[in-house]
Amino acid sequence: MDKFIIQGPTPIHGELHVSGSKNAALPLMAACLLSEERSEIRNIPRLQDIYTFTKVIQGTGTQATFHQEENRWTCDGSTLDTPEAPYDLVRKMRASFYMLGALLGRCGEARVSLPGGCAWGPRPVDLHLKGLEAMGYKMSQKGGYIEAKGPDTLPPSSFTLQPSSVGATINLVLAAVLRSESFRLVNAALEPDVVQFCEALQAMGADIDGIGSSTLTIRKVTRLKGLDWDNSPDRIEAGTFMIAAMMHPDSVCTIHGIRRSELGGLADDIRLTGAICEFNSEGTSVRVKAPERITPISVRTDIYPGFPTDLQAQWATMLTQAHGTSAVEDRIYEDRFSYAPELGRLGANIEVKHNVAWVTGHTPLNGASVMSTDLRASVSLVMAAMVAQGQTDVLRVYHLDRGYEALEAKLTAIGANIERVKE
């Protein structure tokens, strides 16, 4: 198991390039299973979740290859013969549950392990299952597995997601495009990853109305061609770098390869703290300059375009350096605060009450050993360590390797002092 040894404080100063999005890549990879033809997706990040999902896909008999040096992923769906996703892989990554929709869509049957627990509290899949049932699939549960099947053509149906869910939207669309005479999905997720996924399916030949709105209508087509696609940049990685650049008064970074339109209101929140946040005219790069004094700005997570739950830990970490008290409320995942006690070990003043973290700054942080608990908590510990005095050991960075490509190389190149060592 690797750990990071980080010496601080170090301002960050220079240029960063955002990698391809993990959360956008996974549904695109699942979409490729719906076609018997060859597919290619570019701008795929070298991340553990991509390797894991490639293995899940290979387990179905599909030839899938990650050409990692080129960040390119290819797949030949013609050999798919086993519509299954086993527990030992699904438990490593919840998004493997996309196999349920993909295999049902392609084969009309699937046996997929239930994902099990998660480090940030309950993450149910009830909406995925209820939606598939409403679509006309016969669902049953046996030995921790969901077994489902349906006929070639499912009758017209509709389903309302309450709450809106990224994963359920993806699974239901996957299961519908080749099989449902007409499926209406109400309160579909609007996240850019979902919009891109629907556009990619449309490019493969799917009939989807309402892309980019909260009501999708899908009508069966009999076949899809292979996908040929450039994956989008990782908006969460972009946001993470933007927030990291606010934390030390001498930091200034330009982050390239972004899409301004996918960042929601983040830039406005950043400006409210007193930081400078300027985009180029194309909206493909952004310069963030830290303020002298960070004004405490409270945020509340929400579905897109609201403040993303995947950035709340980073925002709370930045607020430890703000002057005053502010609140970070998570309305999507109410238990997602495992980073708070770890930041406390560095000297942060954070009190968590129900789904709100109250952060009081400005507190000087001092190096200590801290433990990564999940992906976004881990990156927050790295951000805190970069402004803490002395040495911080961030243990269990395998969580980070699931979601940030070459993080230590990117940050070290602009002034951070981060070393990866084997524990």
Ligand code: UD1
């Ligand atoms: C995806 C992202 C994750 C992000 C989250 C919210 C991927 C691989 N993961 O996760 O990084 O934090 O969106 O933006 O893209 N819910 C139910 N029943 C269900 C499904 C969801 O009640 O069957 C609830 C959840 O508990 C949560 C809310 O819906 O409160 C949103 O979850 P969802 O959008 O499904 O998150 P994921 O797709 O799992």
